[in-house]
Amino acid sequence: MEDVQREAMEYDVVIVGAGPAGIAAAIRLKQLSPDVSVCLLEKGSEVGAHILSGAVVDPIALNELIPDWQEKGAPLNMPVTDDRFYVLGPNGALRLPNMLMPPFMSNHGNYAVSLGNICRWLATQAEALGVEIYPGFACSEVLYREDGSVKGVVAGVMGIARDGTRKPDYQPGMELLGKYVFIAEGVRGSLAKQIIARFDLAEGCEPQKFGIGMKELWEVLPENYRKGQVTHTLGWPLGIKTGGGSFMYHLEDNLVSVGFVVHLNYANPYLDPYREFQRFKHHSLIEPVLRGGRRVAYGARAITEGGFQSVPKLFFPGGVLIGCSAGFVNVPRIKGSQNAMKTGMLAAEAAFEALQAGRAGDELSSYEDAYRKSWVFADLKRVRNVKPMWSKLGLIGGLALGGLDMWLNHLFGFGFGTWKHGKPDYAALKPASESKPIDYPKPDGVLSFDRLTNLAFSGTNHEEDEPQHLKLKNPDIPVAVNLPMWAEPAQRYCPAGVYEIIEEATGPRFQINHQNCVHCKTCDIKDPSQNIVWTVPQGGEGPNYPNL
Ligand SMILES: Cc1cc2nc3c(=O)[nH]c(=O)nc-3n(C[C@H](O)[C@H](O)[C@H](O)COP(=O)(O)OP(=O)(O)OC[C@H]3O[C@@H](n4cnc5c(N)ncnc54)[C@H](O)[C@@H]3O)c2cc1C
Numbered sequence: 034m035e036d037v038q039r040e041a042m043e044y045d046v047v048i049v050g051a052g053p054a055g056i057a058a059a060i061r062l063k064q065l066s067p068d069v070s071v072c073l074l075e076k077g078s079e080v081g082a083h084i085l086s087g088a089v090v091d092p093i094a095l096n097e098l099i100p101d102w103q104e105k106g107a108p109l110n111m112p113v114t115d116d117r118f119y120v121l122g123p124n125g126a127l128r129l130p131n132m133l134m135p136p137f138m139s140n141h142g143n144y145a146v147s148l149g150n151i152c153r154w155l156a157t158q159a160e161a162l163g164v165e166i167y168p169g170f171a172c173s174e175v176l177y178r179e180d181g182s183v184k185g186v187v188a189g190v191m192g193i194a195r196d197g198t199r200k201p202d203y204q205p206g207m208e209l210l211g212k213y214v215f216i217a218e219g220v221r222g223s224l225a226k227q228i229i230a231r232f233d234l235a236e237g238c239e240p241q242k243f244g245i246g247m248k249e250l251w252e253v254l255p256e257n258y259r260k261g262q263v264t265h266t267l268g269w270p271l272g273i274k275t276g277g278g279s280f281m282y283h284l285e286d287n288l289v290s291v292g293f294v295v296h297l298n299y300a301n302p303y304l305d306p307y308r309e310f311q312r313f314k315h316h317s318l319i320e321p322v323l324r325g326g327r328r329v330a331y332g333a334r335a336i337t338e339g340g341f342q343s344v345p346k347l348f349f350p351g352g353v354l355i356g357c358s359a360g361f362v363n364v365p366r367i368k369g370s371q372n373a374m375k376t377g378m379l380a381a382e383a384a385f386e387a388l389q390a391g392r393a394g395d396e397l398s399s400y401e402d403a404y405r406k407s408w409v410f411a412d413l414k415r416v417r418n419v420k421p422m423w424s425k426l427g428l429i430g431g432l433a434l435g436g437l438d439m440w441l442n443h444l445f446g447f448g449f450g451t452w453k454h455g456k457p458d459y460a461a462l463k464p465a466s467e468s469k470p471i472d473y474p475k476p477d478g479v480l481s482f483d484r485l486t487n488l489a490f491s492g493t494n495h496e497e498d499e500p501q502h503l504k505l506k507n508p509d510i511p512v513a514v515n516l517p518m519w520a521e522p523a524q525r526y527c528p529a530g531v532y533e534i535i536e537e538a539t540g541p542r543f544q545i546n547h548q549n550c551v552h553c554k555t556c557d558i559k560d561p562s563q564n565i566v567w568t569v570p571q572g573g574e575g576p577n578y579p580n581l
């Protein structure tokens with residue numbers, strides 16, 4: 034392809050990703066000075082289209098950012114009224130008394146919400162302050178200055194055919210240049226991954242850990258609706274060795290958010306997170322709530338789980354990592370949105386100070402200092418051992434020791450040291466020859482659904498004739514290595530049916546149905562050969578989540 038000529042636009046701060054982290058950063062910058070120019074880029078067709086969360090939100094960061102959010106009409110309308118925690122067995126459920134948990138695990142004072150709708154609302158606040166928001170702009174490339182610092186991104190490349198030629202609607206995209214660039218792509222960001230590697234930001238940290246979260250939104254019968262009730266479960270159907278659990282949140286208007294998270298350090302390559310979720314809904318605790326209702330939306334997204342030990346260096350020449358691009362989820366609380374917002378705000382304050390001093394393109398180390406002094410750091414530190422204890426000791430040992438460790442941290446400020454995560458998730462799979470295939474029940478089409486039926490409720494769309502955004506470093510590996518060694522687990526871990534092994538007369542063939550991709554990033558994380566690289570398709574594609 035011939036040389037590409039692109040227009041460039043310059044800003045004080047360019048932000049990649051309009052999730053809670055990116056929008057909070059943009060708002061804080063404009064609050065500090067209306068004269069700071071801020072550009073916010075989002076690959077979804079609109080702000081919120083790619084946001085998938087539980088969500089029970091702790092408003093601590095929102096209270097700091099927009100103290101009068103209630104008067105301004107923020108969509109946090111359902112305070113948590115009833116907070117339940119169960120361990121499930123195949124035939125029943127054991128409710129754990131709330132008093133077993135340290136007080137910070139309580140959900141009272143939190144709100145059961147759609148995080149997508151909160152982002153939509155936050156975007157209106159940002160726009161009112163003068164932030165330029167560009168939805169449908171996928172950032173595909175990082176741009177560097179001659180001194181090696183990050184100077185911006187390329188966004189908005191459109192209209193390239195599968196064979197690399199230009200279609201009639203071709204657009205070369207724009208160069209968005211910033212004195213500072215904030216990477217707010219959320220979990221496993223595609224540009225974040227490059228920047229972390231290039232500047233060695235994860236050196237000395239534990240590997241980042243992840244889960245795959247799948248969620249359905251249900252409209253339930255009025256008699257099954259329990260306004261403000263939130264339920265979390267552990268155990269069945271995952272058993273005691275595989276980490277994960279569920280959430281069920283009663284939102285407004287008879288809507289119930291039901292979701293399931295499987296930790297991606299699972300070992301059995303035959304495990305199918307999507308089908309675990311489907312069979313979970315048939316449990317006697319869950320089925321009565323959903324029975325007679327209808328599923329109105331479906332989606333999936335990975336979640337960062339490494340926490341305290343896995344947070345990389347947060348700044349690099351020319352920019353910062355904020356929110357889940359760095360990974361600030363508090364795993365036992367399943368909460369990351371408040372930490373995403375707060376880190377965005379801290380980075381904004383650091384950038385503002387630098388801009389005031391006439392600086393540009395250098396290191397915002399004061400952001401990392403501020404993080405270390407913030408409540409985000411304290412929030413992650415006190416729960417740091419829960420995930421590694423669970424991984425190493427299984428459900429029962431992990432729950433008991435992890436609970437004790439949280440209590441010790443809460444009461445005395447110390448616990449059982451800092452446990453390591455060990456290996457990355459992709460290295461956890463056992464060979465298929467040492468693993469047992471799992472016999473999943475067929476979906477009944479009423480409470481449980483096959484992947485493609487559910488996918489239709491995600492609004493996902495990609496053009497057929499465009500370059501493959503799921504890139505294989507080596508196209509032979511799926512059939513030559515992954516299939517014999519791990520029974521090609523991509524067929525099962527992808528929650529959208531993107532990867533298939535097709536048996537043909539000439540032998541097995543690996544097929545990628547890229548149109549189905551919901552941008553959850555699980556393949557990039559879990560492929561045992563680390564052969565799949567997730568890159569952005571053209572902007573506006575992917576899921577169109579209404580209110581997940
Ligand atoms: C199943 C599940 C349940 C959860 N439950 C809760 C909960 O109950 N409470 C809670 O507080 N937290 C919860 N979380 C975690 C919470 O959702 C995240 O911590 C939070 O969304 C992180 O915010 P973020 O802004 O860093 O990233 P995100 O919310 O992921 O937003 C990133 C945005 O950047 C965009 N983007 C990414 N790459 C590019 C690119 N290259 N170009 C342009 N745009 C890009 C994405 O489309 C997206 O809109 C849950 C997460 C999951 C997956």
Ligand code: SF4
Nearest residue numbers: 527550551553554556
């Ligand atoms: S292809 Fe990868 S990113 Fe897309 S839905 Fe499947 S696992 Fe998720």
